[in-house]
Amino acid sequence: MAKRYPKEFRDDVVAVARQGQSSLKQIAKDFGISEGSLANWMKQADIEDGRRPGLTDADRDELRELKKRNRLLEQENEVLRRAAAYLSQANLPKIVFPLVREMAAAGAPIRVPVAVALRVLGLSRQGYYKWLADPVSQRDWDDAHLLDVILEVHEDDATLGYRLITDELADEHGITVGENRVHRLCKSAGIYASHHKKRSKAGTTGPPPHDDLLAVVDEHGVVRHEFIADGPNKVWLWDISEHRTREGKLYICAIKDVWSNKIVGYSIDTRMKSSIARSAMRNAIALRSPSGTICHSDRGGQFRAKATQRLLANNGLLGSMGRSYGAGDNASMESFFSLLQKNVLNTRRWETREELRLAMVTWIETKYNRRRRQRGLGKLTPVEFEMIYAAALAA
Secondary structure: OOOOOOHHHHHHHHHHHHOOOOOHHHHHHHHOOOHHHHHHHHHHHHHHOOOOOOOOHHHHHHHHHHHHHHHHHHHHHHHHHHHHHHHOOOOOOOOOHHHHHHHHOOOOOOOOOHHHHHHHHOOOHHHHHHHOOOOOOHHHHHHHHHHHHHHHHHHHOOOOOHHHHHHHHHHHOOOOOOHHHHHHHHHHHOOOOHHHOOOOOOOOOOOOOOOOOOEEEOOOOOEEEOOOOOOOOOEEEEEEEEEEEOOEEEEEEEEEEOOOOOEEEEEEEOOOOHHHHHHHHHHHHHHHOOOOOEEEEOOOHHHHOHHHHHHHHHOOOEEEEOOOOOHHHHHHHHHHHHHHHHHOHHHOOOOOHHHHHHHHHHHHHHHHOOOOOEHHHOOEOHHHHHHHHHHHHHO
16 A cells, blocks of 8 residues: 655645755655655645646535535425424424424434524524523523633644634634633633743653653662663654744644654644644654654643643553753754754845745755765665665565
8 A cells, every 4th residue: 555645745846856955756755755656745736726627625525525515405404394294294293393302312313413404494502502501691501602712722723822712713713702701711711821920940840641652760869861762753852943934933743763863753833732742643654654653852832731641541552751951851843943943044035935945945855865975874864864764674
């Protein structure tokens, strides 16, 4: 089965290829992909840009929406058919809410969501749930559901205050709501931006969700970290770094395999949300298919987020976290970001985020992973080191 590359990686390769600085054959070789894959990616990119005919992602989304609309029409017809039979009964009940509950049951022939049934029958949601012996008013009901979404947004990025949460609700969840209402709900639930909380002293970020699996105590009682591994995908390090352009900051989350020092996954975004860490980890998982890998990070909110922890657990990965405000606990990743700073960021002044993004992608894929020899690897590049190991293992 062909390896499925992440969309972020495919877009970056196409962007580099369109610059025309190298041949397609050389670009495919530099990024470790086949020429056929690169040609297909560029063909799809041309379709998306309108340069050639074909089915775009927007067309596919439209087809999905049409199927969704068709399914909704089927549900509405089922409601009308069942309602006609229900209302024609001799022992007609006073209300038709039992029909709504029956159609929404899991064992129904055609399951109809409550919202669809109520809308077709012209019934109020409030009256239905009141009939279900729920004493909560409609406003409290709506506030409770809105608060669930607010908690999810704040869990994803603890640095957001109520104003940015309001923007996030509209942009990411399609919920238009006033700032005053969000402020009231945040205040009642004790939700505040993390940088607004006063810190009494360093190291008060709370207990980490993971133990420090790389810490070693020597004979003098000093805690050290051993960044070593005896095979691929045994220990991964990941961290986030930020860089400036004239358009604003750009953030990169990179994941490095301790065994070969290869960058096995990364993600670049304009905001330092926890989603950037999950995107980088998904890319690494897609390319490496790990199992039981130790993923070591600092105690940043992006790595402490519950969604990030679920991603590790669902893929059989082990989380590991260093101390609060302890940069040395992830020194190997700090060393990589230092190289990135010297070889890319400090070479010139960057005008746009996209310009810097392509420069970082090109350096990681073509220089660091494939051309930069490392003494710790016997003067081999990370890709050469892994290829030799794979050949020896096969033999």
